[in-house]
Amino acid sequence: MKLATYQDGSRDGQLVVVSRDLSLAHYASGVATRLQQVLDDWNFLSPQLEDLSQTLNQGKARHAFAFEPEKCMAPLPRAYQWADGSAFINHVELVRKARGAEVPASFYTDPLMYQGGSDDLLGACDPIAAVSTEHGIDFEAEVAVITGDVAVGTTPDAAIDSIRLLMLANDVSLRHLIPAELAKGFGFLQSKPATAFSPVAVTPDELLGAWRGGRVHLNLESVWNGKRVGLCDAGPEMTFHFGQLIAHLCKTRNVRAGSIIGSGTVSNQDWSRGYSCIAEKRAIETIEGGAPKTDFMQFGDTIRIEMKGLDGASVFGAIAQQVVAVS
């Protein structure tokens, strides 16, 4: 089942069911109007949406219409939680190596994760509105999940079962604000503006076997200004799977339905696969030549993030954003 949230002028938009091939959509209003409502009452409402999804995929939904990703808000336009891991340790290794720092041994057993802002999440085609290019605007291509309720102390394996939906994310980062902010010790705040999500969120079965062991075994493509810069495998090199990330988050507290958990920048040891954020490219340049050569994003730049399934078709639709100045 694939779900999206259509703009309707309201803060939470209108829930639609989208066909597997992303060609058709159908309002879910007979079942639920908002995605959070479905997550709050998943066992009751999701089977009804599955029925609609099946009818739609069979071409039998009478009020279906052409699906337009440009009309999508984030699947959850605002969420009660957005916690982003840094589960690809290769990304951490690269960035640290570039600045001559060691990766602490604990980083291989204890996930890095930050609490993000979730009051203002962006649709897949919304602009990245930035205050200044001097902040060092970067994209971060990631995979993310939406959970049901997860009780404090849930184990990593059990946490996998709490995953309701998967999405792609662009965790936009302001690189030049990060060092000063992290030095204060309280984590990211100004250096992480609004995050964008893929047009559709999908149930794990839509990955047709590529969802295994809490990881998505598919390539994540990043296209910056029309040029493919990354085609990174989101599977085997994810040091901590999503169950482990969720278990980390719920170690001392309950995690409630509708929480979004991110993988962090997808990153592979094989540099020829490219990169899912510019910071990593700059780290490689620094390691190889002593200094970064690639600039961060400028106003007018575009970024497209997409993932093809085992059948070669786009799973989530594409995140396709342009950087603009805050007006």
Added chain:
Amino acid sequence: MKLATYQDGSRDGQLVVVSRDLSLAHYASGVATRLQQVLDDWNFLSPQLEDLSQTLNQGKARHAFAFEPEKCMAPLPRAYQWADGSAFINHVELVRKARGAEVPASFYTDPLMYQGGSDDLLGACDPIAAVSTEHGIDFEAEVAVITGDVAVGTTPDAAIDSIRLLMLANDVSLRHLIPAELAKGFGFLQSKPATAFSPVAVTPDELLGAWRGGRVHLNLESVWNGKRVGLCDAGPEMTFHFGQLIAHLCKTRNVRAGSIIGSGTVSNQDWSRGYSCIAEKRAIETIEGGAPKTDFMQFGDTIRIEMKGLDGASVFGAIAQQVVAVS
């Protein structure tokens, strides 16, 4: 106007209007069922609630009933944002002095603030369910505000006008988990379990002149296991007022309606006023005698946090929690 959220078995509870003296309540269901709904559409809905509030205060509301704080959820049982400042720099100075560290000069001009979890907020009388007393369970008595929409780049003065409601907060902290977590650089996660809020949230006019310049000029009382341990002035020593905290948060992104922003532990330079968190008491003991003597909270401990208005009456009702083991 004073507003509360009554338990009704649902995730978001039922909005009630509460009388100024906290004796009576009335369901707001003719106007709105949930507080977030009111914040989403404040200019239209809040005058209708003000009318009901006035009728209730005049003793003329026909379906009023006795207000019971024990039946309250947090005014927002789940929120789209909870960002907590550390606006009382005296607290930061004390904690740093105890461990022999300097306060960086920038801390006096650039607020400390962390992004907190907001998916699971506690009612005023909900237990503090902790995994282990070895985590160093501490209370933190604070003032918090709920905002309307605040556009990116809003100035501190203008941000004050975005404040819709005020509350008290108990930002429970797990002190022994903090050092390792902050050393990772990504801020608090496991060390900040669910935060509790006062029974009622109030509009600024309810402070009868004690709300001035973005600060609450009233004393915040903390009673631990029946003993008053703090009576700290939340006003003049708040280094950054709430407008400054909100402006800090919205420097690079929009802040959306229903965001909760906290003051951090209320703290005064005059040690005779006591403390609003145990960490501060331990810092003073360390400064005076070389080591802390006071233990953190144990299972069964109670904490009561309350603020009296200029008229001597409780403004927000009391946060009254007990520490229990996660079952």
